[in-house]
Amino acid sequence: MNKKLIALRVTSAWQHRAIMKSPEMRDGQPVFRDGRISKTVATHLQIVRMFFDSLRTFKESGMESKLLEKPVFTAYGSSRIGPDQHWYKKAHQISLAIAKELGWSFIGGAGPGIMEATSKGAHDAGVSSFGVKIYMPGEQELNKFVDDDKVIICRELISRKLLLRKFANLPLVFPGGFGTMDEIFEILAKKDRDIKDNAPVIFVGSRCWGSLEEIIKKHRESGKYKKPLEQIMVVLPSDPKIIIDFVRKNMDAYLNVPSKKPIDVLGDNSDLLSNLRAMKRVNSPNMVTVSGGSNINIPPSTTERTSAIVLGEFLTEAGISMITRSNQNIMSYLQLGYLSALRKGAEDIPHVLLYNKEGGLDCSMYQAVSPSNIALSSRKLLHDKMVMCNNSNCGFVFFSGGMSTHDVFFEAAVMMRIGLMKKVPIILFGDDVKWDMELEFLKSHLVKTYGTIDASDLDYIYRTNDINEVKAILANQRIKNDSSV
DSSP: OOHHHHHOOOOHHHHHHOOEEEEOEETTEEOEETTEEOEEEEOHHHHHHHHHHHHHHHHHHTHHHHHTTSOEEEEEOOTTOOTTSHHHHHHHHHHHHHHHHHOOEEEEOOSSTHHHHHHHHHHHHTSOEEEEEEOOTTOOSOOTTSOGGGEEEESSHHHHHHHHHHTOSEEEEOSOOHHHHHHHHHHHHHHHHOTTOOOOEEEEOHHHHHHHHHHHHHHHHTTOOSSOGGGTEEEEOSOHHHHHHHHHHTHHHHHTOTTOSOOOTTTTTHHHHHHHHHHHTOOOSOEEEEEOOOOTTSOOOHHHHHHHHHHHHHHHHTTOEEEEETTOTTHHHHHHHHHHHHHTTOOOOOOEEEEOSGGGOOSOHHHHHOTTSEEEEOSOHHHHHHHHHHHOOSEEEEOSOOHHHHHHHHHHHHHHHTTSBOOOOEEEESSOHHHHHHHHHIIIIIIIISOSSOGGGGTTEEEESOHHHHHHHHHHHHHHHHHHO
16 A cells, blocks of 8 residues: 555544445455445545555456457446346347457456346357456346456446446447446546547447437537547447447547556556545535536536526535536636625635646636635546545536536436435536436436336436525535534
């Protein structure tokens, strides 16, 4: 373990806002209670330690070189889809065909459902079948089709997602729930950022994913994304021949995915360590993440600008710190609200700004206003989410945005759904028809048609274009937080 990590200590405020959970472990094995893996609250420091430990264990296993030997495909989909269901059979059929025709290795989540079906396809074709396993509720058993000598164990969700994404030349997406949406939007967000990555994610099944494609097209038309949609994603029928023909046609892109390279455990994550130390200094017990679009060519609407000012002022006056990104169009308006609250006599509180060099900005505008605020380097979306999800114990507010906004939205939603994060409000804000379309997609497809999430999983997601309702929701959550101390 890195000595710098060991030297860090947790403040009482940090402990209070640590809302993520991890498996309870004893002698290297998870602790079961009533047939379920017991969970314990984990601080940001503990999550980061487990993340580094998982990556080191992977590096020491020798499996990295095997994953770099030849092209690898992966698949995402629901663990709820059983062997007698249509999509289990389709996933098995398609992964078997790809493994046989292309001879590529496979890496998957190692659990049941679509994970098992695709592992079985690779196994039946005789190619290497890697499995990245995590201890979490409902997925305790390793599926029997992962090669015994190719099992990778992760203690937390973030390293698992990193390994599945990083080493796959080709991602396939079958019907899934919040976990699938979380994983694929992380991939889509990275592809939208990386100018060299033109290997589109393949969404299998027009009936399942056609609605989502239409939603993303509308975002694309409004300029929310940076790259042409065909370089990011494609929806194909569930016909193995059509999928294989598409891969062959775009083979150069799939063979040259820029993320597929060895992991430098500390070098790749140096920003994470400095961010960890900075967050330790923030003494605020209540925090909210505010996220939105970053395309400078699309200014926020008048309503969004006014609402962001009101929100920044309210959060500062209420003593709730906010986490936001420097490249967001709404950031400067949140800052105006913060300044307005200070002029009215509000106590200065630390706000956290995640910044990068995108658009030429390489400093914290917050720090230029007050030394009490914290600037964190934000060159990796993964590091952003570790800060946001482990500290935002008052909720999340999402203005209209692109892939990165959705990446954070589904990260928070899935962590809450599987019990690795306390349920706090997720607020989808703005007079934007696309938010309504997305909620309808979740209800009609994931809840009703495929049953990959429950209707109750949407109970903590709020949709409003009334900033006063946003304030009331967040104020109520702060009262709950304060009463639980």
